[in-house]
Amino acid sequence: MKIHLKIWRQENAGADGRLMDYELGEVDENMSFLEMLDSLNEQLIARSERVIEFDHDCREGICGQCGVMINGRAHGPLDHTTTCQLHMRTFRDGDTILIEPFRAAAFPVLRDLKIDRSAFDRIIQAGGFISANTGQAPEANSIPIGHEMAESAFDSAACIGCGACAASCKNASAVLFTSAKISHLAQLPQGKVERELRVRKMVAQMDAEAFGGCSDTRACEVECPQQISVANIARMNREYLTASWFSV
Amino acid sequence: MLNAKIPEGPLKDKWTHYKEHSRLVNPANRRKLEVIVVGTGLAGASCAASLAEQGYRVKSFCFQDSARRAHSVAAQGGVNAAKNYKNDGDNVFRMFYDTIKGGDFRSREANVYRLAECSLNLIDQAVAQGVPFAREYGGYLNNRSFGGVQVSRTFYARGQTGQQLLLGAYQALMRQTAAGQVQTFTRHEMLDLVLIDGKAAGIITRDLVTGQIERHAANAVVLATGGYGKIYYLSTLAMGCNGSAIWRAHKKGAFMAGTSWIQIHPTSLPQSGSHQSKLTLMSESLRNDGRIWVPAKQGDARAAGEIPEDERDYYLERRYPAFGNLSPRDIASRAAKERIDAGHGVGAMKNAVYLDFSKAIKEQGEGKIREKYGNLFRMYQKITGIDAYHQPMMISPAAHFTMGGLWVDYELMTTIPGLFALGEANFADHGANRLGANSLLQACVDGYFIAPYTIPNFLAGEINTPRPAVDHPAFAEAEAAVRKQLDLFLNIKGKLSADHFHKTLGALLYDKCGLARNADGLREAIAGIGELRNSFYRDLNVTGDGLLNSELEKAGRVADYLELGELMCRDALSREESCGAHFREEHQTKDGEAVRNDEDFCFVSAWEWMGAGKEQVLHREPLEFENVKLTVRSYK
Numbered sequence: 084m085k086i087h088l089k090i091w092r093q094e095n096a097g098a099d100g101r102l103m104d105y106e107l108g109e110v111d112e113n114m115s116f117l118e119m120l121d122s123l124n125e126q127l128i129a130r131s132e133r134v135i136e137f138d139h140d141c142r143e144g145i146c147g148q149c150g151v152m153i154n155g156r157a158h159g160p161l162d163h164t165t166t167c168q169l170h171m172r173t174f175r176d177g178d179t180i181l182i183e184p185f186r187a188a189a190f191p192v193l194r195d196l197k198i199d200r201s202a203f204d205r206i207i208q209a210g211g212f213i214s215a216n217t218g219q220a221p222e223a224n225s226i227p228i229g230h231e232m233a234e235s236a237f238d239s240a241a242c243i244g245c246g247a248c249a250a251s252c253k254n255a256s257a258v259l260f261t262s263a264k265i266s267h268l269a270q271l272p273q274g275k276v277e278r279e280l281r282v283r284k285m286v287a288q289m290d291a292e293a294f295g296g297c298s299d300t301r302a303c304e305v306e307c308p309q310q311i312s313v314a315n316i317a318r319m320n321r322e323y324l325t326a327s328w329f330s331v
Numbered sequence: 332m333l334n335a336k337i338p339e340g341p342l343k344d345k346w347t348h349y350k351e352h353s354r355l356v357n358p359a360n361r362r363k364l365e366v367i368v369v370g371t372g373l374a375g376a377s378c379a380a381s382l383a384e385q386g387y388r389v390k391s392f393c394f395q396d397s398a399r400r401a402h403s404v405a406a407q408g409g410v411n412a413a414k415n416y417k418n419d420g421d422n423v424f425r426m427f428y429d430t431i432k433g434g435d436f437r438s439r440e441a442n443v444y445r446l447a448e449c450s451l452n453l454i455d456q457a458v459a460q461g462v463p464f465a466r467e468y469g470g471y472l473n474n475r476s477f478g479g480v481q482v483s484r485t486f487y488a489r490g491q492t493g494q495q496l497l498l499g500a501y502q503a504l505m506r507q508t509a510a511g512q513v514q515t516f517t518r519h520e521m522l523d524l525v526l527i528d529g530k531a532a533g534i535i536t537r538d539l540v541t542g543q544i545e546r547h548a549a550n551a552v553v554l555a556t557g558g559y560g561k562i563y564y565l566s567t568l569a570m571g572c573n574g575s576a577i578w579r580a581h582k583k584g585a586f587m588a589g590t591s592w593i594q595i596h597p598t599s600l601p602q603s604g605s606h607q608s609k610l611t612l613m614s615e616s617l618r619n620d621g622r623i624w625v626p627a628k629q630g631d632a633r634a635a636g637e638i639p640e641d642e643r644d645y646y647l648e649r650r651y652p653a654f655g656n657l658s659p660r661d662i663a664s665r666a667a668k669e670r671i672d673a674g675h676g677v678g679a680m681k682n683a684v685y686l687d688f689s690k691a692i693k694e695q696g697e698g699k700i701r702e703k704y705g706n707l708f709r710m711y712q713k714i715t716g717i718d719a720y721h722q723p724m725m726i727s728p729a730a731h732f733t734m735g736g737l738w739v740d741y742e743l744m745t746t747i748p749g750l751f752a753l754g755e756a757n758f759a760d761h762g763a764n765r766l767g768a769n770s771l772l773q774a775c776v777d778g779y780f781i782a783p784y785t786i787p788n789f790l791a792g793e794i795n796t797p798r799p800a801v802d803h804p805a806f807a808e809a810e811a812a813v814r815k816q817l818d819l820f821l822n823i824k825g826k827l828s829a830d831h832f833h834k835t836l837g838a839l840l841y842d843k844c845g846l847a848r849n850a851d852g853l854r855e856a857i858a859g860i861g862e863l864r865n866s867f868y869r870d871l872n873v874t875g876d877g878l879l880n881s882e883l884e885k886a887g888r889v890a891d892y893l894e895l896g897e898l899m900c901r902d903a904l905s906r907e908e909s910c911g912a913h914f915r916e917e918h919q920t921k922d923g924e925a926v927r928n929d930e931d932f933c934f935v936s937a938w939e940w941m942g943a944g945k946e947q948v949l950h951r952e953p954l955e956f957e958n959v960k961l962t963v964r965s966y967k
Contacts, residue, residue, distance in 0.1 A: 113603045114606045118608050121606070124828075128882070129826070129828075131872065133875040133876070134882055140569040141404065141569040141570075142611075143405060143710075144710070145491065146402070146404050147404075148396060194878075197396075204399075208505040212503060212506045215503075216381075216384045217780075220456045220458065221455065222455055224472055229466065233464070237488060237489060237495075244399055268461050271461050273459055273460075
């Protein structure tokens with residue numbers, strides 16, 4: 084296949100960026116999207132040009148490090164698929180593909196397609212954990228957890244922290260990410276002790292990071308590679324209200 | 332002479348005895364002591380968090396953009412623990428025995444026993460952190476089986492056990508970061524280890540965003556930087572996985588052990604073309620229900636469905652009737668290679684074997700199989716476009732896990748005082764072959780339960796030594812060397828990319844120092860790597876600048892691989908036997924089974940760097956077995 088590419092190039096967080104055009108012939112349909120970028124970078128090196136910087140690591144859809152906007156959609160045209168799991172057979176010969184970084188005020192561009200998602204780490208630091216020091220744990224089977232509850236907690240815990248939710252949201256909101264962690268921990272008996280403090284601190288941090296609010300368009304759910312449900316947002320709101328009403 | 336510092340006493344009391352007698356540091360002094368932990372996978376994050384909880388000051392480093400992305404995240408299948416929740420006869424000794432035998436009797440008894448012993452605590456710890464392991468309907472924890480054992484001792488969280496365990500450790504690390512006990516440095520790469528008076532005193536790092544070279548001093552340095560299986564380029568590892576931290580420590584005096592013992596995983600997706608950057612692993616748990624076969628006739632071009640039952644060769648069931656499709660990884664991978672090399676491979680490149688679920692679907696129903704493996708079948712379809720409910724999967728061996736790594740003693744300390752190596756970065760527990768679901772375990776046990784005892788035992792002796800200062804000439808010297816190397820890469824201005832050299836090296840190693848090795852091939856590889864290294868320093872092209880530059884990062888990693896690969900070959904060449912993942916073609920039975928040589932090779936090979944351009948020197952740590960009998964590892 085032959086592909087036309089329009090790719091966002093930007094020197095650093097402070098610089099202006101612009102779209103640059105590239106042509107790529109001999110694209111194999113079995114290539115992954117990132118392998119297509121690899122082969123473009125090989126060509127740039129052969130021409131002694133600076134390569135296109137993009138984030139990626141595991142290339143099997145689990146580390147959450149990859150992620151770009153492809154033709155205006157986070158992680159590209161397939162629902163619930165990371166950029167690394169997208170293959171060129173999804174595109175057609177002669178297609179023009181627009182590639183940009185994830186856009187959110189809280190995700191500054193570092194260079195080209197690489198962004199800074201450390202805001203997510205700070206939201207977890209605010210309370211996304213159970214305070215169990217090494218050595219304090221009781222025997223594992225002393226806390227029975229029903230199959231359904233464990234599965235439901237897993238559904239929330241499966242978030243890979245890629246940021247596609249915030250990038251897809253017109254308000255650049257991080258509620259899907261934040262609520263998934265709050266729900267994961269609040270549903271488990273081990274997590275209930277700290278639930279009120281957790282939700283208040285995590286929501287406060289999310290707001291402090293310049294993420295926008297939620298206007299319930301559900302765009303995030305469609306793009307989420309792990310199919311994290313917006314039901315988590317409802318759970319977070321309930322946790323937050325309970326924590327605000329019943330505590331001082 | 333290498334001293335592993337194994338505690339005295341009966342096997343089952345050694346670790347207890349150690350803990351009862353290890354030195355302590357009083358809480359006021361802990362605040363004055365600083366520890367650097369490189370790597371934020373299960374071993375690094377758990378060690379950093381646990382030390383911080385005790386009151387030590389910790390600096391944590393990773394090259395990824397967040398600590399949560401370290402490659403532990405990708406482990407699918409599960410984590411072993413001898414809880415005996417299934418009442419199927421499991422216990423610590425049995426798990427110890429399975430692991431020693433699985434490693435082909437090339438690991439230390441005391442280390443392996445401790446691994447099995449601490450497995451019990453790990454499950455407790457992970458559950459307390461909120462790791463959502465699979466549960467039975469009564470609410471108790473569920474288990475499944477894995478290759479190489481006959482009990483069910485594997486705990487799992489769907490196909491994402493590694494991710495869930497890592498989130499537990501990452502969250503503990505973030506909690507300590509918020510508390511100010513840990514300083515986390517993401518997008519930072521360690522480029523050198525600094526020694527003062529022969530002791531680990533700190534590291535030199537590069538900020539991968541700004542390009543800034545930084546000095547960090549500490550009373551102890553922990554390397555939890557994972558394995559170097561990515562040396563083959565095509566592997567199941569993440570693109571950024573590298574051997575640079577341990578290799579640079581090696582060049583500062585830390586011995587490398589078991590260097591050529593690299594596990595080739597049997598159930599990966601086959602390579603489909605030259606563009607490929609990664610081989611995706613399909614969880615080994617699939618072998619619980621899938622049957623592996625190839626056409627009995629060489630070069631049979633018929634579609635799988637058109638090959639009748641009596642023209643299929645279920646070669647694992649045929650060769651290893653006792654374990655069949657659940658034979659250990661090294662055996663399953665080698666058997667696949669044997670069939671592929673004999674002309675029975677399937678798929679476009681004739682480099683795969685079938686993994687067939689039709690019998691399991693007939694017996695258990697498609698719904699049941701979907702429930703167990705739905706996410707894996709989906710992933711398979713996404714990558715290959717093939718629906719594995721209706722035709723068999725195609726799988727192929729792929730480089731996966733390094734049993735080798737930095738030599739460590741019982742305290743996980745390397746030959747450099749104050750330098751510790753944890754998890755896959757050390758060589759210690761898996762011998763010549765690792766059993767499935769033991770890697771998450773070892774990483775966690777090292778970080779949560781061993782290092783938090785052994786590092787304080789070392790630090791107790793450091794209270795009166797002033798913390799190394801970054802203005803010491805040793806730091807200046809190391810920093811200058813790092814800068815010089817980076818400038819060198821940027822200024823070669825040749826024609827070829829770092830990936831080109833990486834791919835060439837990988838193909839050479841896979842061919843000559845992969846699933847099977849022989850003396851002639853290894854000598855050719857050593858010569859080939861030498862030529863490739865010369866070409867690298869002549870023809871490399873790193874475009875861009877000294878700021879954020881992924882090509883510059885790759886160049887450093889590939890430069891290290893070009894040295895490490897040579898040591899792998901020398902290690903393999905020096906070991907005149909077949910054991911675990913190390914299969915020397917000269918040492919096999921008539922029907923192709925490995926022949927171990929306990930008479931001459933019952934030792935750990937630990938290599939000492941002697942300087943650039945010189946061959947490393949081999950040191951031997953004899954392995955003594957007092958609690959198990961060395962047997963031929965038979966899964967027949």
